[in-house]
Amino acid sequence: xxxxxxxIDPIEASSMSLMDHLKELRVRLMWILxxxxxxxxxxxxxxxxxxxxxxxxxxxxxxxxxxxxxTDTIGIFFRVSLTVGAAIGMxxxxxxxxAFVSPGLYPHERRAxxxxxxxxxxxxLIGISFAYFVMLPAAIGxxxxxxxxxxxxxxxxDRYIGFVxxxxxxxxxxxxxxxxxxxxxxxxLVTGQKLxxxxxxxxxxxxxxxxAITPTVDPVNMTIVMLPLIVLYFFSVxxxxxxxxxxxxxxxxxxxxxxxxDK
Numbered sequence: 312x313x314x315x316x317x318x319i320d321p322i323e324a325s326s327m328s329l330m331d332h333l334k335e336l337r338v339r340l341m342w343i344l345x346x347x348x349x350x351x352x353x354x355x356x357x358x359x360x361x362x363x364x365x366x367x368x369x370x371x372x373x374x375x376x377x378x379x380x381x382t383d384t385i386g387i388f389f390r391v392s393l394t395v396g397a398a399i400g401m402x403x404x405x406x407x408x409x410a411f412v413s414p415g416l417y418p419h420e421r422r423a424x425x426x427x428x429x430x431x432x433x434x435x436l437i438g439i440s441f442a443y444f445v446m447l448p449a450a451i452g453x454x455x456x457x458x459x460x461x462x463x464x465x466x467x468x469d470r471y472i473g474f475v476x477x478x479x480x481x482x483x484x485x486x487x488x489x490x491x492x493x494x495x496x497x498x499x500l501v502t503g504q505k506l507x508x509x510x511x512x513x514x515x516x517x518x519x520x521x522x523a524i525t526p527t528v529d530p531v532n533m534t535i536v537m538l539p540l541i542v543l544y545f546f547s548v549x550x551x552x553x554x555x556x557x558x559x560x561x562x563x564x565x566x567x568x569x570x571x572x573d574k
């Protein structure tokens with residue numbers, strides 16, 4: 312008589328798997344926290360030239376941002392250090408996120424995700440460069456001239472730093488759209504045809520996003536933000552046409568409830 316294999320409770324097995332995922336998540340979060348701490352410490356060593364670089368666009372208008380409170384400079388020191396530290400640790404942060412979600416992907420999806428990792432950083436740097444060197448001077452020029460003949464323009468350092476970091480960060484994120492769409496198309500989640508059908512809705516969404524990002528209310532600065540976002544969207548549609556691959560239906564009934572190591 313052949314011995315019957317012991318049955319495994321799917322609920323118990325899934326709970327074991329969940330605990331494994333939680334342990335892995337804890338390790339990944341520790342790596343992310345460590346990367347941010349190391350990046351923040353490095354940024355603290357160069358915080359003075361970093362602040363000088365951020366405030367450089369104001370020198371053209373002879374504006375020196377002011378600290379209005381006794382602890383404002385300390386707050387700016389830590390805010391800039393944390394922001395730049397997160398940027399320094401971004402490669403480690405992105406890698407840890409990818410490493411955590413990759414086991415749930417198909418092999419070709421994992422390869423595609425790893426291939427776009429360098430491109431994510433490159434496009435983010437291109438986006439923040441565009442925001443700093445193109446958009447920011449135009450915005451500052453408009454803000455300095457608006458009612459400047461009747462109102463003296465003295466800016467506080469905390470509001471200026473918050474304004475710059477918000478604009479630069481979100482423009483950098485927006486420039487990563489093509490790679491995100493390319494990965495989703497490669498994974499079979501979106502198609503170029505579907506994206507092309509909703510291009511009017513996409514432009515409306517882009518205009519709303521541009522209005523939220525743009526620090527001014529004039530149409531010139533909003534257009535400066537909208538145009539590259541529209542170009543990036545249609546470029547993403549082209550990538551979706553080229554890279555789309557139908558997603559295979561995953562048959563979970565053929566997969567064991569437990570790992571091979573537990574058998």
